[in-house]
Amino acid sequence: MSKDKSPRRPRAETPKGFRDYFGAEVTERKAMLDRIAAVYHRYGFDPLETSAVETVEALGKFLPDVDRPNEGVFGWQDEDGDWLALRYDLTAPLARVAAQFRNDLPAPYRRYAMGPVWRNEKPGPGRFRQFYQCDADTVGTGSVAADAEICAMLADALEEVGIPRGDYVVKVNNRKVLNGVMEVAGLSGEDKEAERGIVLRAIDKIDRLGPDGVRALLGGGRKDESGDFTKGAGLSAEQAEVVMGFTTARRDSGAATVARLRELVGTSVLGAEGVDELETIADLLAAQGYGPDRILIDPGVVRGLGYYTGPVFEAELTFEILDEKGRKRQFGSVAGGGRYDDLVKRFTGQTVPATGVSIGVDRLLAALRAKGRTGGEGAGPVVVTVMDRDRMADYQAMAADLRRAGIRAETYLGNPKNFGNQLKYADKRGSPVAVIQGSDEAARGVVVLKDLILGAQVAAGATLEEWKNRPAQVEVPRADLVAAVRRMIG
Amino acid sequence: MSKDKSPRRPRAETPKGFRDYFGAEVTERKAMLDRIAAVYHRYGFDPLETSAVETVEALGKFLPDVDRPNEGVFGWQDEDGDWLALRYDLTAPLARVAAQFRNDLPAPYRRYAMGPVWRNEKPGPGRFRQFYQCDADTVGTGSVAADAEICAMLADALEEVGIPRGDYVVKVNNRKVLNGVMEVAGLSGEDKEAERGIVLRAIDKIDRLGPDGVRALLGGGRKDESGDFTKGAGLSAEQAEVVMGFTTARRDSGAATVARLRELVGTSVLGAEGVDELETIADLLAAQGYGPDRILIDPGVVRGLGYYTGPVFEAELTFEILDEKGRKRQFGSVAGGGRYDDLVKRFTGQTVPATGVSIGVDRLLAALRAKGRTGGEGAGPVVVTVMDRDRMADYQAMAADLRRAGIRAETYLGNPKNFGNQLKYADKRGSPVAVIQGSDEAARGVVVLKDLILGAQVAAGATLEEWKNRPAQVEVPRADLVAAVRRMIG
Numbered sequence: 001m002s003k004d005k006s007p008r009r010p011r012a013e014t015p016k017g018f019r020d021y022f023g024a025e026v027t028e029r030k031a032m033l034d035r036i037a038a039v040y041h042r043y044g045f046d047p048l049e050t051s052a053v054e055t056v057e058a059l060g061k062f063l064p065d066v067d068r069p070n071e072g073v074f075g076w077q078d079e080d081g082d083w084l085a086l087r088y089d090l091t092a093p094l095a096r097v098a099a100q101f102r103n104d105l106p107a108p109y110r111r112y113a114m115g116p117v118w119r120n121e122k123p124g125p126g127r128f129r130q131f132y133q134c135d136a137d138t139v140g141t142g143s144v145a146a147d148a149e150i151c152a153m154l155a156d157a158l159e160e161v162g163i164p165r166g167d168y169v170v171k172v173n174n175r176k177v178l179n180g181v182m183e184v185a186g187l188s189g190e191d192k193e194a195e196r197g198i199v200l201r202a203i204d205k206i207d208r209l210g211p212d213g214v215r216a217l218l219g220g221g222r223k224d225e226s227g228d229f230t231k232g233a234g235l236s237a238e239q240a241e242v243v244m245g246f247t248t249a250r251r252d253s254g255a256a257t258v259a260r261l262r263e264l265v266g267t268s269v270l271g272a273e274g275v276d277e278l279e280t281i282a283d284l285l286a287a288q289g290y291g292p293d294r295i296l297i298d299p300g301v302v303r304g305l306g307y308y309t310g311p312v313f314e315a316e317l318t319f320e321i322l323d324e325k326g327r328k329r330q331f332g333s334v335a336g337g338g339r340y341d342d343l344v345k346r347f348t349g350q351t352v353p354a355t356g357v358s359i360g361v362d363r364l365l366a367a368l369r370a371k372g373r374t375g376g377e378g379a380g381p382v383v384v385t386v387m388d389r390d391r392m393a394d395y396q397a398m399a400a401d402l403r404r405a406g407i408r409a410e411t412y413l414g415n416p417k418n419f420g421n422q423l424k425y426a427d428k429r430g431s432p433v434a435v436i437q438g439s440d441e442a443a444r445g446v447v448v449l450k451d452l453i454l455g456a457q458v459a460a461g462a463t464l465e466e467w468k469n470r471p472a473q474v475e476v477p478r479a480d481l482v483a484a485v486r487r488m489i490g
Numbered sequence: 491m492s493k494d495k496s497p498r499r500p501r502a503e504t505p506k507g508f509r510d511y512f513g514a515e516v517t518e519r520k521a522m523l524d525r526i527a528a529v530y531h532r533y534g535f536d537p538l539e540t541s542a543v544e545t546v547e548a549l550g551k552f553l554p555d556v557d558r559p560n561e562g563v564f565g566w567q568d569e570d571g572d573w574l575a576l577r578y579d580l581t582a583p584l585a586r587v588a589a590q591f592r593n594d595l596p597a598p599y600r601r602y603a604m605g606p607v608w609r610n611e612k613p614g615p616g617r618f619r620q621f622y623q624c625d626a627d628t629v630g631t632g633s634v635a636a637d638a639e640i641c642a643m644l645a646d647a648l649e650e651v652g653i654p655r656g657d658y659v660v661k662v663n664n665r666k667v668l669n670g671v672m673e674v675a676g677l678s679g680e681d682k683e684a685e686r687g688i689v690l691r692a693i694d695k696i697d698r699l700g701p702d703g704v705r706a707l708l709g710g711g712r713k714d715e716s717g718d719f720t721k722g723a724g725l726s727a728e729q730a731e732v733v734m735g736f737t738t739a740r741r742d743s744g745a746a747t748v749a750r751l752r753e754l755v756g757t758s759v760l761g762a763e764g765v766d767e768l769e770t771i772a773d774l775l776a777a778q779g780y781g782p783d784r785i786l787i788d789p790g791v792v793r794g795l796g797y798y799t800g801p802v803f804e805a806e807l808t809f810e811i812l813d814e815k816g817r818k819r820q821f822g823s824v825a826g827g828g829r830y831d832d833l834v835k836r837f838t839g840q841t842v843p844a845t846g847v848s849i850g851v852d853r854l855l856a857a858l859r860a861k862g863r864t865g866g867e868g869a870g871p872v873v874v875t876v877m878d879r880d881r882m883a884d885y886q887a888m889a890a891d892l893r894r895a896g897i898r899a900e901t902y903l904g905n906p907k908n909f910g911n912q913l914k915y916a917d918k919r920g921s922p923v924a925v926i927q928g929s930d931e932a933a934r935g936v937v938v939l940k941d942l943i944l945g946a947q948v949a950a951g952a953t954l955e956e957w958k959n960r961p962a963q964v965e966v967p968r969a970d971l972v973a974a975v976r977r978m979i980g
Contacts, residue, residue: 010547012589012837015574018541020587026537042893044871044900044919047516051508051620052542052576052606053564057500074543074574076566078610084505084564086542097510099502106918108903116542120568130541141903145882149901152890287883288890347502381534392635393777400642400778403532410534411639413598413631428596429534 017123018130028374029365032161033114033134036359039157040112040136043149048111050093052118056083058096060346074120074129086118090135091343091356098139098354099347108140114361126362137356139343144277147172147311147339147355148284154315154335154357155294161364162373167319168334171298173312174278175305175338178203180271181246181264185239188268198233199243200306206247207303215240249299254282257297277311308338313357321370331367335359380430381408382485385423386416387438394442398435398481405482407489426452432489435481446475449484507613508620518864519855522651523604523624526849529647530602530626533639538601540583542608546573548586550836564610564619576608580625581833581846588629588844589837598630604851616852627846629833634767637662637801637829637845638774644805644825644847645784651854652863657809658824661788663802664768665795665828668693670761671736671754675729678758688723689733690796696737697793705730739789744772747787767801798828803847811860821857825849870920871898872975875913876906877928884932888925888971895972897979916942922979925971936965939974 014020021029037047056075075085087093090113098109114134123129136153138146151170158168178200182188187196202209202217209217216222218240221232235243245264251257258279265271278297285295301314317331337357344352368374384399386392395411402409410429412422426434436448450473476484504510511519527537546565565575577583580603588599604624613619626643628636641660648658668690672678677686692699692707699707706712708730711722725733736754741747748769755761768787775785791804807821827847834842858864872892874885885901892899900919902912916924926938940963966974 009837009839010550011545012548012586013545014541014586014590015543015545015568015572016570018543020541020591021537021539023536023538026539030537042896042898044873044898046513047511047520048513049511049516051504051510053505053508053608053620055501055503055505058502060500074566076564078505080506082505096502096504100504101510106915110900118543130543138903143882143903145886145901146903149886149903156893284883284886287887289887347499349499383534392633393774396635396639396774397777397779403646406532408532408534410600411635413628413633413636413639425596 015129017121017128019128028368029132029361032365032368032374033132033361035160036134036157037112037114039153039160043110043136043153043156045110045112045136045153048094048097048113049115050087050090050097050113052086052116053084054087054093054096056085058347059085059087059092072120074118088119089117090115090133090358091137091340094135094137094139095343095346098352099344102344102348105139108138108146110136110138112136132361134359134361135356137354139354140352142341142353144280144311145284147277147313148281150337150355150357151281151295151313152285152288152290154313154337154359155290157359158315158334158364162368162371163317165294167371168294168315168317170295170313170315171301172278172281172295173297173299173301173305174274174310175308175312176270176274176277176310177261177265177299178243178246178274178305180266180268180274181243183268183271184264184266185235185242187233187235187239195233195235198231199235202233203243203247203302204304204306211244211247215244218243246299247302250297254292254297257299258282261299274310281311303333304336304338307340309341310339311355312336312338315359317367319371331370333360334364334367379408380426380432381410382433382435382489383422383426383429383431384409384411384435385419385426386412387419387436388442389416391437391442394437398437398447398478401482402485405486407482407485423450427456433485435485437478441475445478447478447481448473448475449481449488451488453489505619507611507618509618518858519622519851522855522858522864523622523851525650526624526647527602527604529643529650533600533626533643533646535600535602535626535643538584538587538603539605540577540580540587540603542576542606543574544577544583544586546575548837549575549577549582562610564608578609579607580605580623580848581627581830584625584627584629585833585837588842589834592834592838595629598628598636600626600628602626622851624849624851625846627844629844630842632831632843634770634801635774637767637803638771640827640845640847641771641785641803642775642778642780644803644827644849645780647849648805648824648854652858652861653807655784657861658784658805658807660785660803660805661791662768662771662785663787663789663791663795664764664800665798665802666760666764666767666800667751667755667789668733668736668764668795670756670758670764671733673758673761674754674756675725675732677723677725677729685723685725688721689725692723693733693737693792694794694796701734701737705734708733736789737792740787744782744787747789748772751789764800771801793823794826794828797830799831800829801845802826802828805849807857809861821860823850824854824857869898870916870922871900872923872925872979873912873916873919873921874899874901874925875909875916876902877909877926878932879906881927881932884927885925888927888937888968891972892975895976897972897975913940917946923975925975927968931965935968937968937971938963938965939971939978941978943979 073085073088075083077083116130117133118130155170182196182199202214206214213222217232218235219232221230223229249260249264251260258275261275265275282297303314304312314333315335316333319331320328321331323329335357339355341351341353343354382402384395386395399409399411432453434450434452441447454472563575563578565573567573606620607623608620645660672686672689692704696704703712707722708725709722711720713719739750739754741750748765751765755765772787793804794802804823805825806823809821810818811821813819825847829845831841831843833844874889876885889899889901922943924940924942931937944962
């Protein structure tokens with residue numbers, strides 16, 4: 001468009017799939033993470049902050065949910081020829097740390113980590129290439145007491161950030177029970193490993209494919225909408241029903257669910273071990289006062305069953321929100337985790353049992369916003385306007401007085417010529433009060449305070465009549481500035 | 491060494507120049523940054539969190555202190571052929587944001603940012619390729635009231651994190667005064683641009699080269715230790731003395747320093763403007779109660795004079811520490827900043843004045859540690875030991891009771907067989923109290939509390955005699971667990 005011959009100017013744009021966070025977007029997330037960290041700290045978890053950059057070798061070159069190697073990460077080669085990449089989650093760095101510092105860390109090692117991770121994936125609406133994760137893991141113990149502790153901590157964390165009891169439930173399942181069910185369905189033996197893999201992946205997709213889609217994958221196979229065919233596990237209808245029975249084994253009480261699962265796993269030793277673990281977790285939690293109103297055995301929770309090796313947990317918010325089409329639906333999952341016992345083995349050859357949970361930071365923040373449980377941290381500063389540019393020192397001294405009293409305050413620093421612009425600026429800043437002192441007021445030793453919250457309410461439709469006991473502006477002695485502003489902002 | 495034929499295991503190592511931060515290293519930095527953020531917030535600054543990744547085009551391809559393009563950053567090409575890179579500071583992303591959102595942001599725009607930045611430089615002792623920066627900037631005003639505000643805010647931030655008044659000083663200088671001095675030295679005119687550049691870069695290096703090294707660069711040139719020759723500005727000895735006089739213009743009072751600077755800039759309009767700005771800043775600050783004991787005009791501050799365009803500030807800590815060789819020296823600089831008026835011009839063609847400050851996070855944290863002003867946040871949890879693995883529910887319930895009372899507590903989750911290992915674990919965790927309940931104590935409804943702080947003190951050389959009124963362990967009813975632990979940890 002321009003005929004300017006100067007070199008092309010750089011575009012002022014975030015890279016595709018990245019975004020900026022302003023003001024309250026930053027402070028609200030931070031406040032939520034601080035509250036979660038306080039709970040984790042109370043449980044004896046220590047913070048760990050690894051760098052954003054890892055060797056591709058240490059990361060393992062692939063995302064857990066992406067099949068192709070080298071896919072999904074942002075990577076580059078350094079001057080020595082080593083490949084480096086941005087971390088795609090907080091678990092891979094934990095595995096590296098647990099191996100690298102295995103002689104120095106306490107065992108078991110409880111750690112939490114909060115920070116951004118990066119994924120080189122196609123961005124979409126609400127899907128960004130950098131986002132926050134918030135993880136807590138216990139490394140170095142196979143005891144299900146560790147799993148129970150993580151579930152209790154997750155429940156406490158949800159309540160701490162403002163999700164009331166009754167509005168969430170932590171559901172617990174166990175991969176070993178599913179493995180036992182597969183034994184009963186005739187899928188034990190080394191020659192059936194491929195089939196077991198198909199069953200695990202199929203079950204893991206039940207939310208997306210529904211029961212019929214999963215049944216197809218358990219049987220002959222499934223053709224998707226695009227016409228692509230996925231090979232099935234080749235189970236008979238009867239075998240498939242045993243597997244499907246697992247996902248619908250939840251009964252009215254925990255004891256009844258456990259009894260039903262015992263039936264399903266029959267004589268499978270592994271399956272019985274899994275059922276025992278679920279029972280132990282429920283008992284441990286009950287002893288600490290976490291009943292099924294908060295933490296619940298539910299074999300219907302299948303997400304991650306293909307990834308985890310023992311107990312699997314998922315936190316769901318049970319209150320309803322309106323979806324994009326205005327239909328009511330449950331808010332759904334905000335956190336998930338489970339036991340994964342091969343964390344460190346890649347590095348050291350030794351099996352190190354571990355269990356952990358990851359909170360979906362953006363999902364939980366969205367839930368808090370939907371419930372009106374966050375916000376308000378974004379309150380704007382009192383703006384001291386500039387009527388007389390030669391008396392900037394006086395105006396800055398007013399702002400300093402307010403700040404010394406703990407009140408957020410700033411002096412207008414733009415061109416003071418147009419007073420209307422100053423009030424527009426105060427409005428844009430969400431300022432509750434504008435302080436005004438022209439030469440006349442200065443001579444009389446007073447300041448004028450303009451109530452901008454009132455102005456906003458009137459603009460939003462409230463009548464001045466409704467506000468008649470609240471003056472739109474007051475004149476007070478300069479010496480009373482702080483006290484008067486404090487009265488005004490309540 | 492191993493004859494194992496399995497594929498080589500990945501190395502569990504941080505990439506060269508990167509490191510991990512554990513426990514108190516994380517919480518102490520976070521506590522310091524939270525305190526700084528509270529001050530910035532009170533001054534009306536809003537947080538901004540940009541992503542770690544920017545287009546190389548937006549970053550400008552080079553570090554301010556590296557001459558070669560594309561040097562110094564971690565970059566890679568994305569699937570569309572665009573070059574992306576990790577941000578190397580927080581100013582370049584601010585420039586991009588200020589241009590991209592110029593129609594939406596309040597003007598002036600006050601923002602703070604805290605977070606990691608990445609530099610692809612040779613790592614060295616204490617020099618890492620990822621480190622924190624903590625910046626505050628005001629974009630969109632040329633008023634030196636903005637510079638004065640930044641200086642006051644910096645002083646407040648230092649006091650807020652625990653540097654007492656008297657232990658720091660914020661020094662203020664002005665690039666325009668130096669430019670005025672150069673005019674007097676006969677370096678005005680478009681044909682002298684190269685010489686002016688040499689003078690600026692020379693002055694900027696005075697800390698490293700000393701006055702003689704700078705004099706050489708002002709004159710014929712300088713050969714460094716490696717034998718490399720740097721061309722000088724070609725000033726006469728007399729001209730060079732005028733320039734050097736600027737760096738030693740500080741007098742006992744601010745007024746005397748200003749008077750001396752007026753002499754030095756002679757009839758230079760730009761120089762006089764710079765002196766006026768310094769005087770205005772000092773007056774504005776004095777009106778808010780910031781005297782020369784906290785914020786001081788000092789033409790000896792030359793760092794950044796080659797980069798900034800107007801006022802330049804630097805915060806120095808004035809208390810003494812012992813250096814590596816055991817010699818006393820002043821702690822020195824922990825923050826610096828100044829005015830830079832071409833922030834957004836690269837993108838939009840419009841000059842947007844801006845001023846800001848950057849706190850050296852690791853330096854300031856080291857200072858707080860040297861003064862014993864941080865620490866204590868790393869207190870370990872109460873450890874509930876496991877004497878009887880069948881009663882894990884009881885032990886977890888004890889930890890839950892302690893946590894409900896706000897006391898950090900955890901259950902031992904390793905193999906409980908060897909009780910000595912449990913106490914070693916508690917020791918490694920920095921635990922103040924171990925809770926013990928064997929079957930005998932359980933039958934009697936009591937718990938034993940072992941004072942581990944006492945144990946550590948005795949191990950560190952205190953005699954038991956000194957502790958005679960403090961029992962090493964007590965037995966209390968289970969119902970009194972929380973109250974008794976609280977008494978013990980004080």
